[in-house]
Amino acid sequence: MRRMRGSMRGRVRTALIFMAALYLTACGVSNVVIEGSFPTPNISKLPLNVAVYYDPALTEFAYIEYSETGTEEYNIASGQSHIELFSTILPAMFDRVVVVDSIGEAEALGVDAIFAPIIEEFQLALPAKTKLDVYEIWIKYNMRLMKADGDYIADWVLTSYGKTPVESLRSVEAAINAAAIVALRDLASSFSLSFTQVPEVRDWLNTL
Template identity: 80%
Template sequence: MTRTGLFLSVLLLESCGVSNVTIEGSFPTPNISKLPLTVAVYYDDALREFAYLEYSETGAEEFNIESGQSHIELFNAVLPAMFEEVVVVDSMEAAEGRGVDAVFAPLIEEFQLALPTKTKLDVYEVWIKYNMRLVTAEGDYIADWVLTSYGKTPTETFRTTEAAINDAAVVALRDLASSFSLSFTQVPEVRDWLASL
């Protein structure tokens, strides 16, 4: 191989790599009746720094999707619409002595991405599975439940794969906002806890 050929090969390999996608979007506040509660919310590092790595069919890293900040923005829009007062805490222990009725701590259990190149469908799809935890200020169990969200966007809507992934993820987050805010009081353990107050 000539020196020029080697240089071009190295240049080509360097241009191939993982594409970073930081999820960004706007999240409307749901129009629901507030519960007369003060709730602390704790975003652990796993949620704050959440990223999902999608691999190509050959096993190479293809997309690094960072969505931690967008999840925080979503909950910061939804929770104040659901509760009279919301306090963000830096640790579960920090809620104790703050006069809160409960501490909410969401976790992302699973993130899935379906690309048209793999599914042979004309849509980008995102599924996110959450574990929602609600405890007392002292850390005692109130409720623990799973919610899933789904978002999709058609291929013809966007020029880039990164923009389409972002849109599908934002749709999934909005789906979460809707299902979480509307179903919260229907979770059996939450309903029992509210009745006991």
């Protein structure tokens, strides 16, 4: 009898733990780490020696989407995926690219320019809120290009957009990741194709 009671108590405990876990899962924030691969752009290289400085604001960038009741719903970490993206596109755009830990380090290297991108704004649109059958992501960037001595060459804003349709048997997290990858590819295409058309960059290139 005692053994039976013990077994019953054990089952109740397991059920309670399971229910508590379910409750916590339902209420907790979902972490989404953006992951994907990016192709190398087919563009002509510029004969430049460029240092890249990734600000911690970019490398550790995370966006939190709140539910309508104000609780944290999704925590989207996209810093590392941005580093991977720039590590793919910059060597295809410039003759030599070196990653530096500080602007000062770049100055000492005697490079032609220092490039420092940061994310200014991140927006997520979920179908549950927009009533559209697509997941959408907008990202606004501030691109900064400096001379080796730290003087500004150009400082321009770039936006990227990505969307992916609602699909059955695909989780919200997977859809957010897919939309973010489209947005990152959009950034790569617009950045690599419009770089020399930024007026300040064009003027600076003409002086070289």
